Amino acid sequence: MNRSRRIHLRPALRTLSGVLLGLCIASGHARADALGDIKQRGKLICGTQSTSVPYAYQDAQTRTFVGYDVDICAAIAKGLGVPLEHKPLSTEARIPELKTGRVDMVAGSMAYLPERAEQVDFSLQYLQGAIRVLVKEKSGIKTLAGLEGHKVCASKGSSSAAIASRVLKKSKVLMLQDVASCYLGLQDDKVDGFTAGELVLKRFEVESQTSGDRTIVLGEPTFVERMGVVVNKGNPELLAAVNNALLELDKSGGLDAIYDKWLGAGSVYKLTRAFKVEPVNLQ
Amino acid sequence: MEFQLSFLTGGDVPSLLLSGLVTTVRLFFGAWILGFVVALTLVGLRTIPFAPLTMLVTVFVAYHRNVPTVVQIMVWYFGMPSVLPEPVRLWVNRSDTEFVFALVALGLNVSAYMSEDIRSGLRAIPHTQLEAARSIGLSAFAALRYVTLPQAIRIGLPPLINRTLILFKDTSLAMAIGVAELTYQVKAIENLTFRSFEVFTASTLLYLAASLSLMGIGAWFAKHYPPPYRS
Numbered sequence: 001m002n003r004s005r006r007i008h009l010r011p012a013l014r015t016l017s018g019v020l021l022g023l024c025i026a027s028g029h030a031r032a033d034a035l036g037d038i039k040q041r042g043k044l045i046c047g048t049q050s051t052s053v054p055y056a057y058q059d060a061q062t063r064t065f066v067g068y069d070v071d072i073c074a075a076i077a078k079g080l081g082v083p084l085e086h087k088p089l090s091t092e093a094r095i096p097e098l099k100t101g102r103v104d105m106v107a108g109s110m111a112y113l114p115e116r117a118e119q120v121d122f123s124l125q126y127l128q129g130a131i132r133v134l135v136k137e138k139s140g141i142k143t144l145a146g147l148e149g150h151k152v153c154a155s156k157g158s159s160s161a162a163i164a165s166r167v168l169k170k171s172k173v174l175m176l177q178d179v180a181s182c183y184l185g186l187q188d189d190k191v192d193g194f195t196a197g198e199l200v201l202k203r204f205e206v207e208s209q210t211s212g213d214r215t216i217v218l219g220e221p222t223f224v225e226r227m228g229v230v231v232n233k234g235n236p237e238l239l240a241a242v243n244n245a246l247l248e249l250d251k252s253g254g255l256d257a258i259y260d261k262w263l264g265a266g267s268v269y270k271l272t273r274a275f276k277v278e279p280v281n282l283q
Numbered sequence: 284m285e286f287q288l289s290f291l292t293g294g295d296v297p298s299l300l301l302s303g304l305v306t307t308v309r310l311f312f313g314a315w316i317l318g319f320v321v322a323l324t325l326v327g328l329r330t331i332p333f334a335p336l337t338m339l340v341t342v343f344v345a346y347h348r349n350v351p352t353v354v355q356i357m358v359w360y361f362g363m364p365s366v367l368p369e370p371v372r373l374w375v376n377r378s379d380t381e382f383v384f385a386l387v388a389l390g391l392n393v394s395a396y397m398s399e400d401i402r403s404g405l406r407a408i409p410h411t412q413l414e415a416a417r418s419i420g421l422s423a424f425a426a427l428r429y430v431t432l433p434q435a436i437r438i439g440l441p442p443l444i445n446r447t448l449i450l451f452k453d454t455s456l457a458m459a460i461g462v463a464e465l466t467y468q469v470k471a472i473e474n475l476t477f478r479s480f481e482v483f484t485a486s487t488l489l490y491l492a493a494s495l496s497l498m499g500i501g502a503w504f505a506k507h508y509p510p511p512y513r514s
Contacts, residue, residue: 118477156467156470175461177460177461190380
């Protein structure tokens, strides 16, 4: 019985090594001339997140994907002079989709981190976001230092989570499935703080005025995220073209218009744009 | 950009992977032991000829087999504490609840399947054995404990090993409530480094190595505790 099992394992191992080899080839497949490919194909395939309000999400009425990132994709396609094919992606799939060449670029409101920049190239900054912490008003916590020894929730796989474990060293960072679970955790006193992007927190702050315990966003950010469009490494022409399109968009006032529509005066957030189109790694 | 596994040995990565693996293994063993004990209890309860009790066991098994496992974990984590009185709830919520609730949910889930596996083993034993055991003066419990159950577990070993392997992989569902097991740490590393292929390959190999070890233990067990007869 043992012997027959051993014999059956061998083809399985061979299949596995074949799969691994396939992965090596797929990930090592650098696109020599991505910009040329886009022009030749006659369209830009640009990926975004798929359930991320107001960056990229499905509009309830029209069932089409809309948002800040989708508009940025459209603006880049216009800058490159080709039509856009928009592709909504899940968080786990965004980098594999890019590396296997199924999308040309990802505008996924992805923040610059040095480790990430070893794997992909970031364009100029097209958006900035602050990561903050939401607490219950009655908890009396006013500063980040006040979170010492408390549990802080972050959504799994988010950069808020990665940053929280660096900045809030004296707090216990708990990661849950999504932001809704974190908010539920805060309301249930499972955690004392909830860290995420300021927009997410702002929405929950507004919600807490009408139901549940009142919550407030702490003024001190844990981090300021500098976001860029992400492309595969080794494509300087494509990166330059994207940067150019972003600079043109900024100059023409198009970026201000997009910002106002999704985050500024035209939105529920009423934020004021305070970032420039500049390299993401300037600190 | 090329595929390199070497980054797995640098920085925080090995310690994150190791802590994830340790949590996965602890969760697995805890849930398995809880599951096996509850499964034996369920099998015992089922042999008692009292209709409401049998009904209760049937409902327990039906719930745990028909509701998605991840939902069961969520129910334990979000539902159970809210039925507790306020002070107890605050105390429970402040301790390391994620791990405990995931362990309980996975353990009860697997117990339902294991009890059915053992029950199918029981059904393979000729009824005359039980009659013989009772006629030499063994109580119903003693007959189950010394005569039928040991044989039933041996007969039901292949499905029990099956279920054990599935439980090992199901531990990754505990990530949904924030238990930092292996898959959770893998996603955290992926998010930080964007090295998706490498890190998912590493986790595949770790899960594979663990599953093969479990299969090895199962094969050893099957060899040393063979079924009483082959059908």
